[in-house]
Amino acid sequence: MGNVVSRPADVLRLAVVVGALGVVFGDIGTSPIYTLQTVFSPTDPHPVPATSENVLGVVSLVFWSVMLIVTVTYVLLAMRVDHDGEGGIMALITLLRRWAARGSTRITMTLAGLGLFGAALFLGDSMITPAISVLSAVQGIEVVNPSFAEWVVPLTVVIIVGLFAAQRFGTAAVGRLFGPVMITWFTAIAACGVWGVANEPGILAALSPTYAISFLAGRFELAFxxxxxxxxxxxxxxxxxxxxxxxxxxxxxxxxxxxxxxxxTLSYLGQGALILQDRANLSAPFFLLAPDWALIPMVVLATAATVIASQAVITGAFSVTAQAAQLGYLPRLRIVHTSRSTYGQIYVPRINWLLMVAVLALVLTFRSPTSLAYAYGMAVTGTITITTILFFYVAWHTWHVPRWALAALAAVLLTIDLLFVAANLTKLAHGAWIPLVIAVVAYTVMTTWQRGLEVVAARRAAMEGSLRTFVEGLSPPDAAVAVARGTAIFLNRGRDTAPLALRTHVERHHVRHERLAVVAVEIDVAPWRTDEDRVTVVHLGPGDAGVTHVTVRFGYAERPDVPTALARHVPEQTGRHLDLEQATYYLSRVEIRLGDEPAMPAWRRRLFVATSYLAADAAEHFGLPRDRTVLLGARIDI
Structure with a gap:
């Protein structure tokens, strides 16, 4: 009986693992296509001679870099720190923001800002990954027939345009294919690796860390x-x-x-073995490792795997920008949910087309994966180093382990990370500046928006005035203010001030609704909120003449569907009847204009105003019914 019960659970766990293989490992799983090819490329500014000692040293260095950075830093350490089950650099930022809100030290706020720069670097990564991955895979047709070389860039452009054009349909339909395709991919590259190792078993010596250490110590300038x-x-x-x-x-x-x-690991070992056998294999060791009969299928499979890798990082960019908008680092963006069952499958149109233009520009500018690799490394090493710093800061304050052990481990891993960063800084003139520029621009936009929101919020609060004082003026009913039948719901940003739309409606039109509710939408630093604390209802003013104040809370990873939240939770918490099915929703629309705000330089004020035009329609963002939504505006100079 126990076996019968356990089988569904085992099947479910296996399905989750297969799903993870299809989504999580696409990027790192396609790295063998271009890593060793880039290391030994003759066009590299600092080429590595393909001697036996160098090949063994490089393969050993690749293997132990993967072990220390991926296996130790991420799998064994960082993934033990989460924020309500969520991981990644955004989760670490939200942890630090929560501590900062409780009055933590300046270093906490500084590290949160550093984490934001890491998120900005990830956006650069999401532009470079599709370019280098698809370009590397399509370049395999040169191995099939060198005369196909002129078709590499055009085919890459077609695939990338198709990839981004398909984003609006979502990944729900093709997502089921991702796992099996990636399992096939990993099986194929492992089999090719075994064939290469079998022909040159001496490459297995590279698994020893002594070769990596000897390569670093004996040829440090070259190894660096x-x-x-x-x-x-x-x-x-x-x-x-x-x-x-x-x-x-x-x-x-x-x-x-x-x-x-x-x-x-087997793929890297096999490629190393192939290079040891014949230095002529340096041009494309990954594809040359495949048998002649399997070369075309391998090119097709590699292209599919790189598209999946690109899909994963594009989806990641959508998630990061959506979370940044929810946390107040970006304006509201139009977000389309492409799956009814999986929240994380979203499509952000403006980000999608921005990414496509950037990716095509990179492909048409660099035209080869080797050239793009110089830019790619900077984005990767920067994000990894920042994640490591934030992780150890969190672990230092939350883990109950000896401080000396954490300090020693942090010193080792950060030394490795900083060596990678320093090595990529030497590639600045060859393209490594690109992700840094992208990150600086994204970071500047996000911090400018955050600061501008603070200024606008302060001025808006002064215009709105106290909500309780305003409600007291409505009770008892003033004969000069007519009472209209029905329910009106005014959305507001906070709990204490009167919505601009409500104040305008009463003061200028001299009318109020019979049933009146003010709804404050709060976005938490947690990714999800439970139903138990989703809604809080407070009655302001006595009797039916008063106002019902509702606070609706959403996590930063949730869609703020206000009508659904009200319908589910408000009726059970209030004795006053609110006709939610026929209610009219009122939004305060604020027009931001250039002013002379002394707290921000002129260029940042212009950037803030320009960014405000990217904001999505508020009614759509909050899920409000179009035919029952009214906008009342105001102007704020900044």
Missing amino acids: FTLGAVVLAVTGAEALYADMGHFGRRPISVGWIFLVLPAC
Whole structure:
């Protein structure tokens, strides 16, 4: 009986692992396509001679970099820190924001800002990943026939345009195929790796850390520059942590340790063995590792795997921008939920087309994965280093382990991370500046929006005045103010002030509704809120003449559907009848204009006003019925 009961649970766990393989590991799982090819590329500013000692040293360095950064830093350590089940750099930021709100030290706020820069670097990563991944896979047709070389860039452009055009349909339909395709991918690259190792078993010596250490110690100048390309082996490590909320720590850990890590390791070993056999294989060791009969299927499979990898990072960019908007770092963005069953499947049109333009620009500018690799490493190492710093800060304050052990481990891992960062800084003139510029621009926009919101909120609060004082003026009913039948719901940003729309409606039109509710929408630093604390109802003023104040709370990862939340929770908490099915919703629309706000430089004021035009329609954002929504405006100069 016990076996019968356990089988459905086992099947469910297996399904989660397969799902994680399809979504989480696409980026890091396609790294073998271009990592060793980039390391030994003759076009690299600091080329590595393909001697036997160098090949063994580089392969060993790749293997142990993956072990220390991915397995130790992320799988064994970082994934043990979560925020209500959510992982990734945004989860660490929200933890630090919560501490800062409780009056923590300045260093906490500084680290939260550093984390925001890491999130901005991730946006740069999401632009480079589709470009380098798809370009690397399509370049495999050159191995099939060198005359196809001129078709690499055009085919890449077609695939990328198709990929971004398909985003509006969502990944629900094709998502079921991702897991099996990636399982096939990892099985194939592992099999090719075994074939390569069988022909040159001596490559197995690279599994010993002594070769990596000897390469670093004996040829440090050469090895240091090599790190700029070796880091490509750990691209996608942040995805393991960021997607923890969707799949859980255990399925991701199981998928990594039992399939992804062995498959990638065998591929790197096989490629190293191939290079040891013949230095002519340096041009495309990944594809040359496949038998002749399997070359075309491998190119097709690699293209499918890189599209999946790109899909995962594009979805990640949608999630990061949506969460940033909910936390007040960006204006409200139009978000389309493409799945009725999975909340995380979203589509953000403005971000989608911005990413597509950026990716196409990178492809058409660099035209080869080797050139793009110099830009890619900077984004990856920056994000990894910032995540490591934030993780150890959180662990230092929350874990009950000896401080000396944490300090020693942090010193080792951060030294490795900073070596990678320093090595990629040497590539600044060759493209590494691109993700830094993208990150600086994104960071500037987000911090400017956050500061501008603070200024606008202060001026808006002064215009709105006290809600309780305003309600007291409505009770007892004033004969000069007519009472209209029905229910009116006024959305507001806070609990204490009167909505601008309500004040305008009463003072200018001299009318109020018989049933009146003020709804304050709060976005929490937690990703989800439970039904138990979703809604709080407070009655302001005596009798029916008073106002019902409702606070509706959503997590930053939730869609703020106000009518649904009110319908589910308000009737059971209030004795006053609110006809929610026929209620009219009122929104306060604020027009922001350039002024002379001394707290912000002129250029930041202009940037804030320009960014405000990206804001999505508030009625759509809060899920309000179009035919029962009224907008009343006001102007605020900044």
